[in-house]
Structure formats: structure tokens, C-alpha cells
Amino acid sequence: xxxxxxxxxxxxxxxxxxxxxxxxxxxxxxxxxxxxxxxxxxxxxxxxxxxxxxxxxxxxxxxxxxxxxxxxxxxxxxxxxxxxxxxxxxxxxx
Amino acid sequence: xxxxxxxxxxxxxxxxxxxxxxxxxxxxxxxxxxxxxxxxxxxxxxxxxxxxxxxxxxxxxxxxxxxxxxxxxxxxxxxxxxxxxxxxxxxxxx
Amino acid sequence: xxxxxxxxxxxxxxxxxxxxxxxxxxxxxxxxxxxxxxxxxxxxxxxxxxxxxxxxxxxxxxxxxxxxxxxxxxxxxxxxxxxxxxxxxxxxxx
Amino acid sequence: xxxxxxxxxxxxxxxxxxxxxxxxxxxxxxxxxxxxxxxxxxxxxxxxxxxxxxxxxxxxxxxxxxxxxxxxxxxxxxxxxxxxxxxxxxxxxx
Amino acid sequence: xxxxxxxxxxxxxxxxxxxxxxxxxxxxxxxxxxxxxxxxxxxxxxxxxxxxxxxxxxxxxxxxxxxxxxxxxxxxxxxxxxxxxxxxxxxxxx
Amino acid sequence: xxxxxxxxxxxxxxxxxxxxxxxxxxxxxxxxxxxxxxxxxxxxxxxxxxxxxxxxxxxxxxxxxxxxxxxxxxxxxxxxxxxxxxxxxxxxxx
Amino acid sequence: xxxxxxxxxxxxxxxxxxxxxxxxxxxxxxxxxxxxxxxxxxxxxxxxxxxxxxxxxxxxxxxxxxxxxxxxxxxxxxxxxxxxxxxxxxxxxx
Numbered sequence: 309x310x311x312x313x314x315x316x317x318x319x320x321x322x323x324x325x326x327x328x329x330x331x332x333x334x335x336x337x338x339x340x341x342x343x344x345x346x347x348x349x350x351x352x353x354x355x356x357x358x359x360x361x362x363x364x365x366x367x368x369x370x371x372x373x374x375x376x377x378x379x380x381x382x383x384x385x386x387x388x389x390x391x392x393x394x395x396x397x398x399x400x401x402x
Numbered sequence: 403x404x405x406x407x408x409x410x411x412x413x414x415x416x417x418x419x420x421x422x423x424x425x426x427x428x429x430x431x432x433x434x435x436x437x438x439x440x441x442x443x444x445x446x447x448x449x450x451x452x453x454x455x456x457x458x459x460x461x462x463x464x465x466x467x468x469x470x471x472x473x474x475x476x477x478x479x480x481x482x483x484x485x486x487x488x489x490x491x492x493x494x495x496x
Numbered sequence: 497x498x499x500x501x502x503x504x505x506x507x508x509x510x511x512x513x514x515x516x517x518x519x520x521x522x523x524x525x526x527x528x529x530x531x532x533x534x535x536x537x538x539x540x541x542x543x544x545x546x547x548x549x550x551x552x553x554x555x556x557x558x559x560x561x562x563x564x565x566x567x568x569x570x571x572x573x574x575x576x577x578x579x580x581x582x583x584x585x586x587x588x589x590x
Numbered sequence: 591x592x593x594x595x596x597x598x599x600x601x602x603x604x605x606x607x608x609x610x611x612x613x614x615x616x617x618x619x620x621x622x623x624x625x626x627x628x629x630x631x632x633x634x635x636x637x638x639x640x641x642x643x644x645x646x647x648x649x650x651x652x653x654x655x656x657x658x659x660x661x662x663x664x665x666x667x668x669x670x671x672x673x674x675x676x677x678x679x680x681x682x683x684x
Numbered sequence: 685x686x687x688x689x690x691x692x693x694x695x696x697x698x699x700x701x702x703x704x705x706x707x708x709x710x711x712x713x714x715x716x717x718x719x720x721x722x723x724x725x726x727x728x729x730x731x732x733x734x735x736x737x738x739x740x741x742x743x744x745x746x747x748x749x750x751x752x753x754x755x756x757x758x759x760x761x762x763x764x765x766x767x768x769x770x771x772x773x774x775x776x777x778x
Numbered sequence: 779x780x781x782x783x784x785x786x787x788x789x790x791x792x793x794x795x796x797x798x799x800x801x802x803x804x805x806x807x808x809x810x811x812x813x814x815x816x817x818x819x820x821x822x823x824x825x826x827x828x829x830x831x832x833x834x835x836x837x838x839x840x841x842x843x844x845x846x847x848x849x850x851x852x853x854x855x856x857x858x859x860x861x862x863x864x865x866x867x868x869x870x871x872x
Numbered sequence: 873x874x875x876x877x878x879x880x881x882x883x884x885x886x887x888x889x890x891x892x893x894x895x896x897x898x899x900x901x902x903x904x905x906x907x908x909x910x911x912x913x914x915x916x917x918x919x920x921x922x923x924x925x926x927x928x929x930x931x932x933x934x935x936x937x938x939x940x941x942x943x944x945x946x947x948x949x950x951x952x953x954x955x956x957x958x959x960x961x962x963x964x965x966x
Contacts (some may be wrong), residue, residue: 544639544641545639546639546640548640553595554595561592563662582595585595586594586595587592587593587595587600588592589666
């Protein structure tokens with residue numbers, strides 16, 4: 309199991325070519341393209357300067373869209389994941 | 403459906419050439435040109451260091467003007483959208 | 497109508513050559529030159545980390561001096577405007 | 591009249607060559623040289639994240655020393671002024 | 685003994701080639717690759733602007749994944765360690 | 779008299795060659811060398827976002843060590859001074 | 873005596889070649905190498921935006937590890953010292 313820290317989440321990539329149930333197809337443009345993933349694990353939220361932990365908006369199982377080039381790849385028990393900060397999540401699809 | 407996170411909004415572009423009802427025509431200048439869009443979905447607002455969520459000024463259905471080059475494009479169920487932060491919205495038209 | 501967001505204002509440029517009633521003539525120098533405008537619309541003010549909205553110092557109808565190169569141009573119903581943040585306003589003339 | 595916004599002040603330059611009553615003569619060095627001016631108008635002070643307005647330390651009539659290259663020049667009713675932020679004021683002379 | 689300051693931790697590197705019990709194998713990619721380590725010592729947490737100390741999420745003995753190139757290497761009593769900030773820790777494995 | 783603003787101080791340089799009573803001799807190294815000075819005048823302290831004025835640690839008459847290249851030179855009634863922020867003061871000697 | 877300001881400390885370098893009692897030997901690597909020193913004097917701590925002084929974690933007499941290239945060298949009464957901010961201290965040894 310991977311337990312992300314603070315406001316980080318662990319996602320599995322959902323390939324755009326597979327045309328998912330949620331129907332997102334990424335545009336073919338020169339702009340920075342968003343990608344989508346499925347949320348596998350969610351951190352407990354960042355802690356503010358006041359010592360308060362801010363609840364996460366993203367939940368396990370959500371399909372999310374995020375900015376390409378954000379996050380860090382890692383392989384765990386043979387599968388590939390990406391670790392993002394919630395701030396890199398643009399929208400929840402569903 | 404796309405549910406934007408934090409202070410993000412999802413908009414549909416309103417082409418300047420179509421000369422919309424709201425009457426905005428973008429100037430032909432060397433400065434960074436604003437563009438307009440229609441708000442499709444609105445996040446629940448950013449959360450401050452004090453754990454307070456700040457209400458959004460922009461609402462679904464608003465026609466807005468935003469700085470060109472802000473936001474991230476995405477295609478969803480065959481239509482193109484742009485995801486912006488409310489801070490990239492310059493004004494509401496209407 | 498244009499409703500600027502947060503601490504933004506919408507102004508009409510007041511050309512320096514016209515030598516306005518308020519009497520400002522911009523210096524001919526290598527430094528970044530200020531410009532003046534008339535305030536057409538005022539945002540409701542920025543919201544602090546504490547969720548408080550800070551009242552605007554600038555009001556509709558004010559003649560203001562601002563730093564050249566600040567703001568974003570836009571044309572609305574055939575007239576040209578500039579959208580600035582209140583922080584780009586240097587002084588109120590009058 | 592010029593009413594500077596926030597923590598800005600309007601000053602008239604006091605030429606160093608004139609050797610003022612306050613006796614400052616600017617050094618001839620490679621370092622960034624300070625300049626002096628007389629305060630003509632003072633803003634009402636910056637507003638903090640808590641919505642509090644911070645009182646200005648500088649008052650109308652003060653002779654001040656400020657860092658060269660700070661501020662914005664402007665001509666008003668035939669006279670040249672400089673608009674600075676209070677933070678660019680190094681010291682009050684007197 | 686090494687007592688890290690603030691939100692720092694001391695870790696022992698866990699070589700990816702050894703294929704650990706926790707099963708992480710780092711991907712062979714052009715992106716910045718995460719690495720894993722075992723936590724040896726944990727600081728008492730950073731102190732906020734309010735003088736509150738924020739509890740650490742990471743504990744001694746945790747296996748963690750962190751961004752490559754973060755931290756500072758040091759050798760202590762013949763063994764090599766890395767000192768990281770908790771913020772450089774991506775996830776806890778296990 | 780020079781009254782420095784906020785957390786600024788006015789100092790007279792104490793030349794390193796003179797080998798002062800306090801005994802500091804600056805090292806001959808490639809690193810940024812500190813210098814020493816005598817405090818002539820002290821600001822009333824910076825004001826925080828909460829409107830509180832933070833008391834100065836440095837007092838008139840102190841011999842201080844500061845980072846070379848900090849501050850602004852000025853000549854006043856024939857003598858040379860340097861205006862620093864308290865934050866550029868490394869230590870008080872004595 | 874040297875009294876460091878705010879969250880600064882004065883240290884004496886402990887040469888890595890001497891192989892100290894605490895047993896640290898610095899690695900021979902391309903990464904930025906930490907160094908160690910003995911704490912001679914400690915500031916009274918930084919003051920937060922709330923006017924609270926944050927207690928120092930480092931105490932006089934501690935052996936510390938710090939990032940190379942941090943701090944400012946100075947010679948005082950014939951001995952060489954380094955002035956660091958507590959934030960540049962990685963760990964206390966012992």
C-alpha cells in the first residue's frame with residue numbers, strides 16, 4: 309500500500325486512447341494537455357499555519373483530470389502510479 | 403459532468419468573431435488579449451489558511467472575460483472546454 | 497455592463513495630449529510613464545485569507561493615474577477599456 | 591490634488607546640488623545612491639490581510655531619503671512629482 | 685545519534701535494485717525518479733508563525749518514497765544517510 | 779538627524795584596518811565578507827500584518843557585524859553613513 | 873563576545889579530517905556536502921508576524937551539521953567563526 313503525505317494523491321493513469329466511460333478525449337493542441345487518472349489513495353490533507361488539516365476534495369475512486377507533466381511516476385508491485393498534489397488536479401469527472 | 407476543484411471554473415469559449423449578444427469585440431493589439439467564455443461549472447472555492455472556504459464570485463451561466471493563455475484546454479464528450487482559476491477571470495459581462 | 501472581479505477596476509483611458517481638466521501632463525522620460533484614466537466600474541474588493549472583503553479606495557468616476565503597461569485592454573460595445581488591479585493605481589487626481 | 595493610494599506617497603525632488611538646509615550631500619559612489627524629497631501627499635496606509643489599515647510613518651512636509659530608481663515620475667499642473675511606496679523611504683531627515 | 689531539526693528526517697537509502705519487501709521498483713523513465721529509504725530519525729516538526737509545532741506524519745522505521753535529488757547526504761559512524769524535509773517525502777510504503 | 783523607517787538602522791562604518799577595541803578582524807577570503815559598524819539611529823521596528831510593531835534587537839551605540847553589500851550609503855552633514863535593515867545585521871559585538 | 877541576531881547562531885568549524893568524537897566523516901561526493909561545527913552562541917529566536925519569539929532548537933555547545941556554503945565567515949579576537957541561520961542547520965549530532 310502507498311500512503312501519500314499531506315495533500316498528495318496516488319493515481320493510476322487512464323489512457324486517453326482507450327476512450328473511457330467518462331468520455332474524455334484529450335485535444336490535440338500545442339497547449340499543455342491535461343490527462344486523466346483514477347484515484348487510488350489520498351493523503352490526509354495539508355496542515356495550515358494554524359495547525360488545521362484541510363480536508364481533501366478528491367476521494368479514492370474518483371476519475372480526475374490533471375495537468376500533464378505534474379507529479380512523480382513510481383512503480384509499485386508491478387504497476388505504474390503517479391503521485392500528484394491535489395492542487396494539480398483540475399477537475400473531477402463524473 | 404466536470405466538477406472543477408477549489409477556485410477553478412470550466413468554461414466554453416465564446417468566439418470573438420461571432421459578435422456575441424454581450425457585444426464584446428477584442429481589440430487588435432500587441433498587448434495580451436482577453437477572451438470571453440460562458441461558465442459551465444464552478445468549483446466550491448479555495449480554502450484559506452484558516453480552513454475557510456471563500457465563496458466564488460463567478461456563477462454558472464455567466465459570460466466572463468479572461469486573459470488569453472490562461473487555463474487548460476480539455477475535450478469532454480465531444481466538446482471543448484477550458485479550465486481556469488477564478489483569479490484569471492477579469493470581469494463578468496452582462 | 498462590465499463587472500470587474502475582486503480588486504479589479506475598469507477604466508476609460510484619458511489621453512495625455514488632451515490636457516485634461518485635472519491638468520496632468522505626462523513627463524517625457526526614460527522611466528516607466530504613468531497614464532491616467534476615468535474609473536467606469538469597480539470590483540467588490542479582494543477577499544483576504546480571513547474571508548474578509550477589503551473595501552476599494554477607488555470609486556466610479558475617479559480620475560486615476562496608473563503605471564503604463566499594467567492592465568488588460570478590451571473593447572466592449574464599440575469602446576475601448578482597460579482592466580487594472582487597484583494595486584496598479586498610483587493616485588487619484590482631483 | 592494628488593491622493594496617493596495605500597502606502598504610497600507623493601514627493602517633490604530636492605536636488606542634491608542645492609545643498610539643502612538639512613545638509614544632505616549624496617556620496618559619489620558606485621553603490622545605488624539615495625535621493626531626497628519633500629513629502630507633498632501621503633496615502634491612508636496599506637490594509638493588512640486582517641483588514642486593518644497600517645498608519646503611515648511619513649507625514650506631509652517631511653524631508654525623506656529614498657533609494658534612487660524607486661517610484662514613478664509624473665507631472666501635475668506643471669510640476670514634477672514622484673510617487674513612492676513608504677517602503678522605499680529609507681529615513682526621515684530633520 | 686543524529687537529531688534532525690524542524691521538519692527534517694534522516695533516512696538510510698534502500699537500493700531499488702535489491703527489490704525490497706515492500707516491492708517498489710523504480711521506473712526507467714526520463715522523469716525525475718523517486719527513491720526509497722528507511723526513516724532513522726525524525727525532527728520534532730516545523731513551528732508555524734503562531735508558534736505551534738506541527739506533528740510529523742512520518743515516523744521512525746517507515747519506508748518512504750522521496751523525490752530524487754532532494755536532501756543532503758552525510759556519512760555518520762561509517763554509514764551513509766540522507767537528510768530530507770518531510771515535504772520531500774511523497775508517500776509512506778507499507 | 780536621520781530617523782530610519784521601520785526596521786532600518788543608520789550606522790557609521792568601523793574600518794576593519796583600525797583593529798577596533800572589540801577585536802574583529804575580517805577574514806581574507808573569497809566568501810562574502812561581513813563588515814562592522816556603530817549604530818547611530820534605530821527605526822521604531824517593522825509593523826506586522828496584525829498591526830503590531832516588533833521591537834528592535836539592535837540599539838543605538840551597538841557595534842554590529844553586517845553582510846557586505848547590504849544597505850545604502852549616504853552622506854549627511856559631511857559624514858558617511860549606511861542605512862541597513864535589522865535583518866542584514868548578523869551579530870552584535872561586545 | 874558575539875551575540876547573533878534573531879534565529880542566527882555562531883559556530884566554530886569542526887574539521888572533517890580530524891575525525892571527531894561524534895564520528896562524522898563527510899562523504900566524497902558531487903552533491904552539496906554538509907559540514908559540522910560547534911555552537912558558540914545562539915540568537916534569541918526569530919519573531920513571528922504575531923510578535924511571538926520562536927525558541928531555538930539549537931543550544932550552545934551542540935555539535936551540528938549544516939549545508940556547505942551557508943553562512944558568513946568572520947574572524948573575532950583571532951579565531952574564525954561562521955554565522956548561520958538555524959534553518960541552515962540540518963541536524964544536531966550526539
